[in-house]
Amino acid sequence: VFWIGDLNYRIDLPMEDVRTYIKKKMYKHLLEGDQLYRQMMANSEVFKGFEEGIPYFDPTYKFDSGTNNYDSSEKSRVPAWCDRILWRGQYVKQLRYN
Numbered sequence: 001v002f003w004i005g006d007l008n009y010r011i012d013l014p015m016e017d018v019r020t021y022i023k024k025k026m027y028k029h030l031l032e033g034d035q036l037y038r039q040m041m042a043n044s045e046v047f048k049g050f051e052e053g054i055p056y057f058d059p060t061y062k063f064d065s066g067t068n069n070y071d072s073s074e075k076s077r078v079p080a081w082c083d084r085i086l087w088r089g090q091y092v093k094q095l096r097y098n
Contacts, residue, residue, distance in 0.1 A: 002085065003047065003050060003084075003087070003088075004084070004086075005084070006082050006083050007036060007082065009034065009035040009036035009081070009082065009084070010077075010078060010080045010082070011030055011033045011034050011059065011078055011079065011081075012035060013030070013033035013078070014078075015078050017029075017033075018033075018059075018079055019070070019079070022079060027054070027055060027056055028054075030059065034080070036052075036081075037052075040052070047086055050087060050088045051087055051088065052084060052085065052086045052087075053085070053094045053097035054097070055081050055097060056097070057097075057098050058079070059079035059080050059081050060082070061077070061080050061081070061082040061083070062077050062080075085097070
């Protein structure tokens with residue numbers, strides 16, 4: 001079973017920290033603030049039995065339209081990995097996640 005899509009989970013860290021971690025490619029620090037990752041590590045009922053690869057790439061949400069700049073609107077949303085790929089299955093092997 002694959003669950004793919006915009007799951008709308010966010011990174012609960014201050015914007016300044018997130019931007020610093022992105023610049024320095026410190027993905028493990030970003031992951032520690034990721035809502036979905038924390039729920040899955042806490043063995044909650046959320047996506048129980050599912051797995052996800054560790055994202056070794058910059059957060060993909062939210063960019064200003066047509067640019068590589070993260071959200072600069074009034075909302076100024078913190079960059080996050082909202083689009084996710086989760087799976088559950090005995091013979092599933094992740095080859096890449098980038």
